[in-house]
Amino acid sequence: MAHKSTRWYNRHVHDRWVKKAQQEGKRSRAVFKLTQILDAHRCMPSDCGVIVDLGCAPGSWCAEIASLYPKARVIGIDLLPMESIEGVTLLQHDFLSPEGQQALCDALDGAEIDMVLSDLAPEMSGNRIVDQCSAIALNEGVIHFCQQHLTMGGNLLMKSFMGEGFDQVRQSLQAMFSKVKVIKPSASRKESRELFLLAMGRRGRSAPDC
Ligand SMILES: C[S@@+](CC[C@H](N)C(=O)[O-])C[C@H]1O[C@@H](n2cnc3c(N)ncnc32)[C@H](O)[C@@H]1O
Numbered sequence: 001m002a003h004k005s006t007r008w009y010n011r012h013v014h015d016r017w018v019k020k021a022q023q024e025g026k027r028s029r030a031v032f033k034l035t036q037i038l039d040a041h042r043c044m045p046s047d048c049g050v051i052v053d054l055g056c057a058p059g060s061w062c063a064e065i066a067s068l069y070p071k072a073r074v075i076g077i078d079l080l081p082m083e084s085i086e087g088v089t090l091l092q093h094d095f096l097s098p099e100g101q102q103a104l105c106d107a108l109d110g111a112e113i114d115m116v117l118s119d120l121a122p123e124m125s126g127n128r129i130v131d132q133c134s135a136i137a138l139n140e141g142v143i144h145f146c147q148q149h150l151t152m153g154g155n156l157l158m159k160s161f162m163g164e165g166f167d168q169v170r171q172s173l174q175a176m177f178s179k180v181k182v183i184k185p186s187a188s189r190k191e192s193r194e195l196f197l198l199a200m201g202r203r204g205r206s207a208p209d210c
Pocket of ligand 1: 027059078079095121122
């Protein structure tokens with residue numbers, strides 16, 4: 001049987017979305033998940049002023065957003081270093097850490113966010129239970145962040161993973177937003193438990209804490 005890394009390599013080089021990303025000069029195949037969702041669901045608020053991209057490395061979502069919405073302020077954060085993108089403020093921090101939260105507050109400088117994007121995914125350990133817990137902890141961090149910084153009527157697009165905790169995450173979003181959809185774009189590998197939650201029309205009161 002082929003070694004796991006050999007199987008990953010073979011799958012990667014034959015993947016149509018990897019090839020398309022290379023041909024079009026995109027930083028990652030992940031960009032097509034975003035564009036498929038944006039095209040099908042028209043979920044970017046009109047006159048979008050501030051967009052925050054959580055878990056943004058290597059930067060394909062940020063680059064796409066900056067070119068589609070040149071008037072928007074785009075802020076991205078990731079644990080990993082990234083090559084700069086014109087018009088985008090990139091932060092290198094753990095999103096869940098106090099330093100990461102403070103760096104985002106500083107970059108926002110009092111502004112509320114119109115659209116939060118999150119493609120955050122934990123580094124997979126191979127232990128399904130541990131990985132699912134880490135993914136759900138990231139989702140909960142994103143929801144908390146939206147409670148503090150997402151404007152009323154604003155939208156969230158967030159990657160999640162089917163498994164323990166997913167239904168609770170969806171229910172939290174249903175309590176907080178007017179409409180919640182579960183989306184599996186065709187660029188997302190069929191065998192992956194990855195899904196996207198699109199939550200539109202934030203309700204309730206904001207609670208800024210910075
Ligand atoms: C699927 S990749 C994002 C791809 C990106 N949307 C793009 O288009 O290039 C997920 C990212 O989440 C980041 N990540 C995971 N946990 C994080 C955390 N606690 N804080 C910041 N970034 C994190 C990883 O470093 C990784 O770069």
